[in-house]
Amino acid sequence: MAHILIVEDEEHIAQMIEATLSLGGYSCEICADGAQAVERIFAGGYDLVLLDVMLPGLDGFSVMERVASQGTPVIFLSAMQQVADKVRGLHLGAEDYIAKPFEALELLARVEVALRRRGKGREVLEYRGIQQDLSSHTVTLNGKPVALSPKEFELLRVFLQNQDLALSRDKLLSLVWGYDFAGETRTVDIHVQRLRQKLGLSGKLVTLPRIGYRLEH
Amino acid sequence: MKLWQKIFLSSLALLVLATGGLSLLFLNNTQTQLWQREKQRAALQQQSMMNAIKTNVVNQRLQSGQISLNETETRQAVRSALGSQETDGYLLAFQLYDSGGEPFRDDTTGLCHTANLNSSEYQDDSLTYTRIFAQGDRLLLALNSPLPLEQSEFRMVCVFDVTDLGAQLQRQAATALTFGMVVSLAAAVVLLILVKVQLRRLEQLSRASRRIAQGNYAERVQLAGADEVADLGKDLNRMAQAVQQHVGQLEQVAQDQKTFIANMAHEMKTPLTSILGFADLLYLQKDVPEKKRREYAGIILDETKRMRSLSGKLMELLNVGSQNLVFTSEELSGVIGEVATAMQPVLHSSRLALQYGCEPGLWMEMDRELFKSLLYNFIDNGRKASPEGSLIQLLAHRKGGRIEILIRDHGQGIPKKELEKIRQPFYMVDKSRSRKAGGAGLGLALCEEICRIHKGSFSIDSRLGEGTLITLSFPPASPGGAAEGGGAP
Numbered sequence: 001m002a003h004i005l006i007v008e009d010e011e012h013i014a015q016m017i018e019a020t021l022s023l024g025g026y027s028c029e030i031c032a033d034g035a036q037a038v039e040r041i042f043a044g045g046y047d048l049v050l051l052d053v054m055l056p057g058l059d060g061f062s063v064m065e066r067v068a069s070q071g072t073p074v075i076f077l078s079a080m081q082q083v084a085d086k087v088r089g090l091h092l093g094a095e096d097y098i099a100k101p102f103e104a105l106e107l108l109a110r111v112e113v114a115l116r117r118r119g120k121g122r123e124v125l126e127y128r129g130i131q132q133d134l135s136s137h138t139v140t141l142n143g144k145p146v147a148l149s150p151k152e153f154e155l156l157r158v159f160l161q162n163q164d165l166a167l168s169r170d171k172l173l174s175l176v177w178g179y180d181f182a183g184e185t186r187t188v189d190i191h192v193q194r195l196r197q198k199l200g201l202s203g204k205l206v207t208l209p210r211i212g213y214r215l216e217h
Numbered sequence: 218m219k220l221w222q223k224i225f226l227s228s229l230a231l232l233v234l235a236t237g238g239l240s241l242l243f244l245n246n247t248q249t250q251l252w253q254r255e256k257q258r259a260a261l262q263q264q265s266m267m268n269a270i271k272t273n274v275v276n277q278r279l280q281s282g283q284i285s286l287n288e289t290e291t292r293q294a295v296r297s298a299l300g301s302q303e304t305d306g307y308l309l310a311f312q313l314y315d316s317g318g319e320p321f322r323d324d325t326t327g328l329c330h331t332a333n334l335n336s337s338e339y340q341d342d343s344l345t346y347t348r349i350f351a352q353g354d355r356l357l358l359a360l361n362s363p364l365p366l367e368q369s370e371f372r373m374v375c376v377f378d379v380t381d382l383g384a385q386l387q388r389q390a391a392t393a394l395t396f397g398m399v400v401s402l403a404a405a406v407v408l409l410i411l412v413k414v415q416l417r418r419l420e421q422l423s424r425a426s427r428r429i430a431q432g433n434y435a436e437r438v439q440l441a442g443a444d445e446v447a448d449l450g451k452d453l454n455r456m457a458q459a460v461q462q463h464v465g466q467l468e469q470v471a472q473d474q475k476t477f478i479a480n481m482a483h484e485m486k487t488p489l490t491s492i493l494g495f496a497d498l499l500y501l502q503k504d505v506p507e508k509k510r511r512e513y514a515g516i517i518l519d520e521t522k523r524m525r526s527l528s529g530k531l532m533e534l535l536n537v538g539s540q541n542l543v544f545t546s547e548e549l550s551g552v553i554g555e556v557a558t559a560m561q562p563v564l565h566s567s568r569l570a571l572q573y574g575c576e577p578g579l580w581m582e583m584d585r586e587l588f589k590s591l592l593y594n595f596i597d598n599g600r601k602a603s604p605e606g607s608l609i610q611l612l613a614h615r616k617g618g619r620i621e622i623l624i625r626d627h628g629q630g631i632p633k634k635e636l637e638k639i640r641q642p643f644y645m646v647d648k649s650r651s652r653k654a655g656g657a658g659l660g661l662a663l664c665e666e667i668c669r670i671h672k673g674s675f676s677i678d679s680r681l682g683e684g685t686l687i688t689l690s691f692p693p694a695s696p697g698g699a700a701e702g703g704g705a706p
Binding site for chain 1: 483486487489490491492493494495497498500501502503509513516519520647
């Protein structure tokens with residue numbers, strides 16, 4: 001289980017991030033001061049750092065300059081959305097730059113991606129008899145391989161990583177097909193049907209009327 | 218039509234008319250004189266011929282020894298007298314007519330007949346008739362004069378060749394008119410060049426104006442000379458200066474507004490992040506434990522209230538100038554006393570002491586409630602910055618014709634580099650502390666607005682670790698007068 005450091009001075013926001021990360025199955029710690037964060041990062045033990053830019057005293061960018069050499073992946077969080085800031089953050093060596101406010105799933109997805117890139121993500125997802133290996137890109141049902149199209153594979157991943165969460169069609173569309181996809185949500189319905197059939201998920205991958213879908217425990 | 222074309226054409230027309238008119242007048246004059254002389258010359262020659270004939274006839278009478286000749290004898294004498302007369306290069310033809318209009322000789326040229334001066338119209342005996350007519354390419358002058366001889370009346374017609382004179386006159390006219398046109402044209406061209414040289418400066422002005430209009434407000438024009446056009450240039454520069462200033466001001470205002478809105482949007486993002494996050498957490502999960510549900514919902518409520526407060530303060534800031542304000546003349550010591558009394562409980566709970574005082578007889582035009590809220594604001598800032606046991610001072614006195622109000626605290630102070638920025642809306646020196654206390658960074662912006670409405674201002678003097686001194690300055694009012702007012706000055 002990945003361990004994440006949250007550097008954020010606004011108490012409510014820090015709590016919110018912690019609750020969100022717990023949902024994703026991660027353990028976390030909170031730090032409200034830039035200088036302290038630098039010390040703790042160097043002390044080690046974190047798989048990822050979520051770093052707010054607006055901190056009292058030492059600001060986020062300054063913290064990044066100091067810890068970049070340490071090697072722990074960092075994701076910036078900020079209300080500032082200007083391209084210049086994003087570029088600066090990424091140039092300093094951050095993995096990603098997320099603009100506030102953000103939705104829970106968006107945060108989880110980006111955390112997942114950042115961890116995977118550093119080889120610290122969960123490579124194998126399990127759900128009852130299903131095993132999805134993200135590195136070898138294979139899916140097995142009770143040991144037997146199942147053939148899935150690329151989009152079906154991604155859709156399965158999203159469901160397995162977000163179990164028991166209500167996922168709207170639009171959300172699924174953007175998570176799997178990308179934000180630029182101009183197609184209809186019917187695509188999602190068709191793919192969900194296929195997953196149900198191929199993996200015998202009809203009972204557990206439930207339809208939430210007018211909302212979307214949920215893969216239940 | 219362009220100005221230079223107008224000037225050129227109108228000056229040319231004028232000059233042509235003037236020179237043409239003058240030439241014609243002059244020509245007319247000389248030509249008349251010349252004709253006059255020619256006629257005299259012809260008349261003289263005719264006269265001498267007539268005298269010769271007369272002499273001849275008289276001689277014949279004398280030779281005959283009679284007192285006068287009779288008709289036939291006269292005719293005889295005339296005929297022979299005529300015979301001795303000759304034409305020459307000038308006098309082309311002559312004829313003598315009797316009173317019945319019958320000619321006496323053979324005029325081989327036929328010119329006298331052509332001259333047609335012998336009709337009955339021309340038979341007033343005492344007058345000489347002249348006629349100028351053309352024949353072929355010759356110009357001819359015919360004279361018909363009375364010639365009384367012995368007892369009878371005769372008329373002498375002479376035709377002279379005046380072609381030369383005619384040609385000369387024509388040449389004269391042509392020369393004068395041509396000369397006139399050439400001079401006119403030359404003068405017009407010279408005038409045109411002079412005008413164009415002056416117009417060049419107008420073109421400079423025109424170009425400069427165009428560049429300014431395109432947005433280059435720093436552009437100025439430098440014109441040579443000290444005449445009206447140069448003055449126009451100076452005026453243009455003055456105008457450009459004014460435009461540049463105003464544009465600068467407008468741009469500044471627009472920039473300030475942009476900054477305000479950006480800051481406002483940014484301030485809203487913080488509560489929104491919590492609201493969105495927790496709402497999403499409640500929405501996504503199938504079963505949320507009761508404790509967590511209350512926690513999340515509670516935070517959503519808190520942050521929403523925070524946004525409500527922010528929105529309220531913003532409206533206050535935006536509207537403070539346009540509320541219905543009532544300005545009255547107030548005695549300051551009374552106002553200060555009320556403020557101090559109202560702040561006592563709050564300061565007491567923060568374990569702070571308040572020292573206050575006001576010079577007697579100080580009056581000020583104010584909206585009482587709004588002004589009090591100004592003082593509350595500053596005192597509260599002092600309270601938030603001061604440690605327990607500290608002192609806050611509120612004093613008012615006269616200084617140099619104005620009313621000065623001092624609010625001093627001995628709290629943590631403000632770093633020098635922050636001093637300029639703290640009046641900006643939304644700016645907070647220590648964000649987390651301000652937000653915890655429910656602030657949004659609008660307090661000082663609001664105070665500035667209230668001061669402006671009261672025609673005053675404030676300055677901040679602060680030292681880290683020692684405290685802050687706020688100095689307010691307002692114009693005094695005359696005692697007792699109550700001003701009625703609605704709306705901001």
